[in-house]
Amino acid sequence: MADLTPSIPGEPARMTVDRYLGLVEAGVLSEDDRVELLEGVVVAMTPSNPPHAAVVTMATRALLRAVGERASVRTQCTLVLGRFSAPEPDVAVVPGSDRDYLSDHPRTALLVVEVADTSLQQDRITKAAIYAAAGIPEYWIVNLREAVVEAMCDPDREHARYRDARTCERGERIELAALPGTSMVLADLLPTPS
Numbered sequence: 001m002a003d004l005t006p007s008i009p010g011e012p013a014r015m016t017v018d019r020y021l022g023l024v025e026a027g028v029l030s031e032d033d034r035v036e037l038l039e040g041v042v043v044a045m046t047p048s049n050p051p052h053a054a055v056v057t058m059a060t061r062a063l064l065r066a067v068g069e070r071a072s073v074r075t076q077c078t079l080v081l082g083r084f085s086a087p088e089p090d091v092a093v094v095p096g097s098d099r100d101y102l103s104d105h106p107r108t109a110l111l112v113v114e115v116a117d118t119s120l121q122q123d124r125i126t127k128a129a130i131y132a133a134a135g136i137p138e139y140w141i142v143n144l145r146e147a148v149v150e151a152m153c154d155p156d157r158e159h160a161r162y163r164d165a166r167t168c169e170r171g172e173r174i175e176l177a178a179l180p181g182t183s184m185v186l187a188d189l190l191p192t193p194s
Helices: 017-025 050-067 120-133
Strands: 034-040 042-044 074-077 092-095 109-117 139-141 148-156 159-166 174-176 184-185
Touching: 034 120, 050 074, 050 092, 050 109, 050 184, 092 139, 120 139, 120 148, 120 159
Parallel strands: 109 139
Antiparallel strands: 034 042, 074 092, 092 109, 139 148, 148 159, 174 184
16 A cells, blocks of 8 residues: 655645556556646646647757757656656656666656746746755756746755756857756747747
8 A cells, every 4th residue: 555644743644656656557547637746746737838838849859959869858757756756847858768768767867847837936946846856957947938948956955956046048058967068059948039
């Protein structure tokens, strides 16, 4: 039986990743359900609007070109981060090759990218804390509201935050912290201004 006991007496029970993934295997959740597990809570994901979907595709293609065979680029796939979180980031660059994940979800990433419009607050607060606590070296939020990329690196795992955060503009080039020599122009990630 999956563990649903509170980690601290008096706190509400949190769902574990094993229990969450078991709900999919048991058919309680379908693979088409737009949910993810964040800190032990099953959270509904915001439906994708056309700008979000287009930018996720743009980011995926740009990262595939930049990374090549040095890592695997995954789009909206589960990333297991500890006992209580299994987010589905818009794009994740994970170590190894696609074949390395035929039987298990990745448990780390070199870079996570979230494309944010209506999900901006959750991506800045909840997901940034989850990714930093998991030691993900770099996290980018493609902020569709302001047409910028919020780039975070140097995770402080103990305090669940990134020590270095900056806002990057369209014309800048950014290098992936975990893959030195791999860079991309941010214009490849941002929609064309109207």
